[in-house]
Amino acid sequence: MSLSADDVAKIAHLARLAVAPGENAALGRELSNILDLVAQMDAADTAGVVPMAHPLDMAQRLRDDAVSEQNSRDRYQAGAPAVENGLFLVPKVIE
């Protein structure tokens, strides 16, 4: 498995990471080495095996549709990079 500089740029965009164009090739080699390790999975015969999503054989627990949280907005927003009137501020999205 070998990832090209273009592949790396595409993955970085999907992951919302900024990778400088000069780093793409080196990062591609590092990621390809990891994918080579992962490719050892191909040797396993998994025909008919039920995928295991969770270690415990349990059903999703449900709860009553009742209010369980108090409003702690101010406390939770205290650590935000930029807030105003209880709203998170971001750069303009719609021109």
Next chain:
Amino acid sequence: MELHERSIAQLSAGLRSGEVSSTELTKHMLQRIRMHDAALNSFITVTEELALTQAKAADARIADGTAGALTGIPIAHKDIFCTRDVRTSCGSRMLKDFVSPYDATVVENLQRAGVVMLGKTNMDEFAMGSSNETSHFGPVRNPWDRETVPGGSSGGSAAAVAARLCIAATGTDTGGSIRQPAALTGITGLKPTYGRCSRWGMIAFASSLDQAGPMTRSAEDAALMLTGMAGFDERDSTSAQRPVDDYVAALGQDIRGVRIGIVREFMGEGLDAGVGASIQVAIDELKRLGAEIVEVSLPNAGLSVPAYYVVAPAECSSNLARFDGVRYGHRCAAPKDLEDLYKRSRSEGFGPEVKRRIMIGTYALSAGYYDAYYLKAQKIRQLIADDFRKAFAECDVIVGPTAPSTAFRIGEKADDPVSMYLSDIYTIAVNLAGLPGMSIPVQPSAGMPVGLQLIGGLFDEARLLNVAHQLQLATDWHRQAPAGF
């Protein structure tokens, strides 16, 4: 015996008898941190003032007779656990100034039991690493040899417990992050069954694997700490809804006739000869204590590292999507638009190993690759769990090495991610199957600690702790301490 050398049970007795107060004990431990931690870097934050307040409250509980086994005992939390009004960095630049607005359930449970928090320990960034070198706050040094790593990702907790800077610590284990550092620093570490300790307030890495557990100097201390940490929590949707066993009561059992399984695949190629010899000494000791030794096989264990490096990065890429520079954590300067805000905040906030894993996970989950990667890995996970089910039909507890070698040198594997990943070759299968696993110190190799891994069936923590305790009653490997601390 000096205060910091005593077990939790001994300290608890001393606190109740009035021989020592929690305030005195806490001051003693804070003094040790001041004296020794510059050489180790095991703490990111020391919460001196809070510790003394909690110690005072513990002393009041001891005086009025409402104290429990952990009341007044000074411990440290891995900096992955959210602690209210205290910085919770997860070893990352992304959260270097994050002050948590709430406590993790594990923190809350231990607080209710009356422990004193000395501070928050260093760790690999977002728990991704096996050497504690990926921390934004710098590497932790192994107290047994400061040129070597303490293991990771709970390397700060391991080094602090090994150097007796705290009586016990919490850790988390996604692929070996409690057991491997416990092995490399000569302490006892337990990763419980998936779901035994609540994940609420524990910063998520790979949600189907993450589990909290105690890091201590003995199995007896681990039993006491786990009792304080474990339990059902409705705020964690995968918390196990079953009562917590009496781990302390289970410690008294003879291990005659207990069937100990030795995994053929773990004792061969790739295992350092000195480590292998120490493991054999421990197996012989278990046999001498009356355990029955049987050979078992985990034929698919070799696939655990490849499958893990799909499952863990995939879940990490999803979990770490929350760090967007908007609600909390690092934000880049002067973003030109929203996409630039996301991309630069994340790239500046995350270190190289975290970025690598996010990208591997993003790739594995991207359109067209799901079946080849994530689904295939989940099928291999099933094969590995089946191997364990078959092995546990023939034995009660599996033992073997925790790590393939003793502590490696700082920098030795830092530039080779794949070689670093193989440090967890014996521990990862246990997380994939959701089983409890433990590491306890055995005979050192060339002066450096070696860990014996014990693996049990689902929710068999009590038996693991008892086997470890019986071995520790008959040997003194767990009492050895690094020189100079």
